[in-house]
Amino acid sequence: MPRFGAHFSIAGGIEQAVERARAVRADCLQIFLKSPTRWAFMPLADESVERFRTAAREAGLRPLVGHATYLLNLASPDEALYEQSRRCILEEWDRSERLGLDCLVFHPGAHMGSGVAAGLTRIALALEWLHAERPGRRCRILLETSAGAGSSLCGRFEHLAYLIKTCNPGDAVAAGRPGDFWLGVAIDTCHLFAAGYDLRTRAAVDDTLGRLDEAVGLERLLVVHANDTRAELGSGLDRHAAIGHGKLGREAFRVLVNHPALAALPFILETPKEDDKGRPMDPVNLRALRRLLQP
Ligand SMILES: [Zn+2]
Numbered sequence: 001m002p003r004f005g006a007h008f009s010i011a012g013g014i015e016q017a018v019e020r021a022r023a024v025r026a027d028c029l030q031i032f033l034k035s036p037t038r039w040a041f042m043p044l045a046d047e048s049v050e051r052f053r054t055a056a057r058e059a060g061l062r063p064l065v066g067h068a069t070y071l072l073n074l075a076s077p078d079e080a081l082y083e084q085s086r087r088c089i090l091e092e093w094d095r096s097e098r099l100g101l102d103c104l105v106f107h108p109g110a111h112m113g114s115g116v117a118a119g120l121t122r123i124a125l126a127l128e129w130l131h132a133e134r135p136g137r138r139c140r141i142l143l144e145t146s147a148g149a150g151s152s153l154c155g156r157f158e159h160l161a162y163l164i165k166t167c168n169p170g171d172a173v174a175a176g177r178p179g180d181f182w183l184g185v186a187i188d189t190c191h192l193f194a195a196g197y198d199l200r201t202r203a204a205v206d207d208t209l210g211r212l213d214e215a216v217g218l219e220r221l222l223v224v225h226a227n228d229t230r231a232e233l234g235s236g237l238d239r240h241a242a243i244g245h246g247k248l249g250r251e252a253f254r255v256l257v258n259h260p261a262l263a264a265l266p267f268i269l270e271t272p273k274e275d276d277k278g279r280p281m282d283p284v285n286l287r288a289l290r291r292l293l294q295p
């Protein structure tokens with residue numbers, strides 16, 4: 001059975017995210033390691049790390065997922081931004097490892113007009129650098145599928161395939177730690193749909209997952225961001241909506257939460273936290289997902 005959770009705020013201290021997850025009876029959680037719209041890192045005290053680890057363990061939350069800042073762009077042709085992005089994700093990965101997170105999800109980046117091949121090459125070089133800096137990490141790095149708008153990369157499964165084959169191929173894995181890998185994939189249901197991958201029927205989900213399997217192998221898929229969407233198939237638009245209240249609809253999520261290929265994965269909500277009346281929506285969306293499970 002999948003595990004259901006959400007992205008939770010770290011306002012007031014990183015351990016507060018665990019409290020928020022408990023309050024809505026989540027099975028797993030996702031957090032930012034810092035403000036996602038600023039480069040600066042707030043200090044992270046050892047006591048805070050210990051409180052987070054203990055609270056997360058006691059609450060039975062797993063997996064623990066980190067999400068990197070929105071600012072970084074490892075495909076950027078701007079040298080200064082590229083260097084700042086590399087340093088930033090390294091620090092976020094260090095924090096993730098300290099906190100005992102299982103994986104760190106990031107948006108691979110946008111080539112900003114320099115071309116798909118050049119952008120992917122820069123991401124691959126950055127990832128190889130990252131892994132060389134910190135070999136043997138427990139916390140994995142996950143490439144997130146994008147909505148595919150503008151010059152953003154990884155809206156196509158071929159982009160994911162290129163990065164994994166270049167940076168962490170199966171044979172290198174077999175030579176090191178058999179069956180293990182450091183670079184994986186996170187899918188976002190809203191982004192997939194925006195990028196043209198349909199999920200509205202069992203046949204569509206089978207087709208989309210089959211293509212992902214061919215590209216990277218489904219064993220690399222470790223996280224599902226469960227978001228309905230206000231945008232059309234192939235629109236390129238990233239517009240998260242409450243479960244069952246968007247263009248994907250209830251049926252898409254019924255198929256997804258009951259799909260055998262996704263049965264062991266965490267489904268993490270990144271849907272609006274409140275409705276127009278200010279009512280908290282995480283409990284509503286979690287219930288919506290759980291109610292779709294079939295015995
Ligand atoms: Zn994301």
Ligand SMILES: [Zn+2]
Pocket residue numbers: 188190191238239240
């Ligand atoms: Zn999104």
